[in-house]
Amino acid sequence: MLRLMRxxxxxxxxxxxxxxxxxxxxxxxxxxxRESSKSESKLAAERLLHRRFIEMGIASPPxxxxxxxxxxxxxxxxxEEYRAxxxxxxxxxxxxxLKHLDAFFAGRRVATIxxxxxxxxxxxxxxxxxxxxx
Numbered sequence: 001m002l003r004l005m006r007x008x009x010x011x012x013x014x015x016x017x018x019x020x021x022x023x024x025x026x027x028x029x030x031x032x033x034r035e036s037s038k039s040e041s042k043l044a045a046e047r048l049l050h051r052r053f054i055e056m057g058i059a060s061p062p063x064x065x066x067x068x069x070x071x072x073x074x075x076x077x078x079x080e081e082y083r084a085x086x087x088x089x090x091x092x093x094x095x096x097x098l099k100h101l102d103a104f105f106a107g108r109r110v111a112t113i114x115x116x117x118x119x120x121x122x123x124x125x126x127x128x129x130x131x132x133x134x
Contacts (some may be wrong), residue, residue, distance in 0.1 A: 011024060011025060011026035011027075011049045011052075011053070012024070012025040012026070013025075013037075013045045013046060020040055021036050021037055021038055021039060021040060022036075022037045022039060022040070022041070022042055022044070022045035023035065023036050023037065023045070024037060024045055024049040024052065026049060026052055026053070028052075028056055033052075035048070035052075067109070067111055068109065069109065069110045069111070070107065070108065070109055070110065071101075071105040071106060071107070071108045071110060071113070072106070072107075073110075074110060075098060075101070075102070078093075079098075100125060100130070101121075104124070105121075
């Protein structure tokens with residue numbers, strides 16, 4: 001049986017063993033929430049999950065196709081997260097922290113970034129260390 005997976009960050013819908021109802025799982029403020037849909041209909045559970053995303057201030061669950069997600073997309077998300085949290089290291093990150101990552105990973109799809117590619121990046125960084133320890 002082929003089981004379709006939801007994209008990461010879009011929640012999950014499951015039937016709990018011993019229950020006739022569908023349950024939804026999603027993250028809110030870094031904590032996983034499990035909630036019964038109180039319905040035997042999977043469609044009703046989908047609607048409830050969508051409603052929870054709207055209530056959290058997300059118009060709809062993320063719909064980005066992970067296969068098309070690029071390095072630049074996750075880079076921008078990181079910078080926005082630092083801005084939202086008002087991290088002090090944001091200036092360092094923007095000034096020099098991402099330059100080497102940008103040079104190496106620019107234009108790559110996230111799905112193609114493997115452990116071996118990361119090891120290659122590390123080897124190149126060790127071979128050409130930054131001038132001021134960045």
